[in-house]
Amino acid sequence: MATWINAPDQLDAYRALRPARIGLDTEFIRERTYWPQLALVQMAVGEHILLIDPLQPGMTAALRPWLEDTSITKIMHSASEDLVAFQHACGCLPRPLFDTQIAAALCGIGAGMGYQKLVAHVTGVELEKGEQRSDWMRRPLSQSQLHYAAADVVHLFALHDHLLQALQARDRVHWQEEDANRLLDGIANDSGDTWPHLGLRAAQFMEPAAQRILLRLLRWRDLQARSSDKPRSWILDNELAALLAKAPPASAAALEAILERNPKAPRKLAAALWQAMTTPLADEDQAPLAADNSDRLRAPLKRLQQAVATRASELGLPDGVLASRKQLEAWLEQRQPPASLTAWRQQQLGQLLTPLLP
DSSP states (O other): OEEEEOSHHHHHHGGGGOOSEEEEEEEEEOSSOSSOEEEEEEEEETTEEEEEOTTSTTHHHHHHHHHHOTTSEEEESSOHHHHHHHHHHHSSOOSSEEEHHHHHHHTTSOTTOOHHHHHHHHHOOOOOOTTTTSOTTSSSOOHHHHHHHHHHHHTHHHHHHHHHHHHHHTTOHHHHHHHHHHHHHHHHTOOOOSOGGGGOGGGGGSOHHHHHHHHHHHHHHHHHHHHHTOOHHHHOOHHHHHHHHHSOOSSHHHHHHHHHTOTTSOGGGHHHHHHHHHSOOTTGGGOOOOOOOHHHHHHHHHHHHHHHHHHHHHHTOOTTTSOOHHHHHHHHHHTSOOTTSOHHHHHHHHHHHGGGOO
């Protein structure tokens, strides 16, 4: 039976149990905002299942001691977006973290496994999925929502026990710790994508000058989205950003005319948009150019992928866990392991891949 917690002192009372671990999950809404809006926090403390209402005054502050207490292991599943929600709402992150999705991949069970599938694999319990997309900001929550939310943390301890034992048997506990810490550090230090233009396919077909304008526009868009807490596409969609970069208007008035012809354009931000387009960035000369390197990289990339697949098979790891295609492409471009590869991965692949670089 889950307990509804809507006052800080109710949550504080459970600190007396001094748990060595807790299970955590969240429900959040992110349809109309840049940041996920924390709507519910589920916490397993010993045999207790707490459903914590973060919409009540003082509740996010009451969560901070739990999240910041490094003597308590926080067990979560596929935690990345939940972590962003905690960082935004509580100003801190749950450390140390044991992510059961990461651990399942490192144990060879499967990559990117959902919570329901992993619970069924480990415990044999089949969970319902009915309330996954319901409105978690409404109050009161329905009995169906409360049941669904509680189930998201009920089985975390069983998963932790099973996966930790499997990691220990393979001497891979530190692998999970490295991956979890990298995830946490990435969110804690997130200031936006440095080179967002590389993520747009349209940039590959632009001249360098146009790519620099696109970079300015996308950096500006990200800052606007963060500060206004609105989705990036609400500020400036990719299609219009690419259009402005490829054929930049000659004046502020010409820009306003283009915006008037586009229903989704940020007409009220025309002056700020013009300034962003026409103001060089301090580091834009160091920006890598987006290019279609598929032909040039095809043969060396295939060699690296085959070597990685062989090593992953030897380690009993699912495809893509040891290194992704994007990471291997970055390795080829930089001629060194990309920073996104954790230390244990670099140790596994360094001597293997370096001789294969062109």
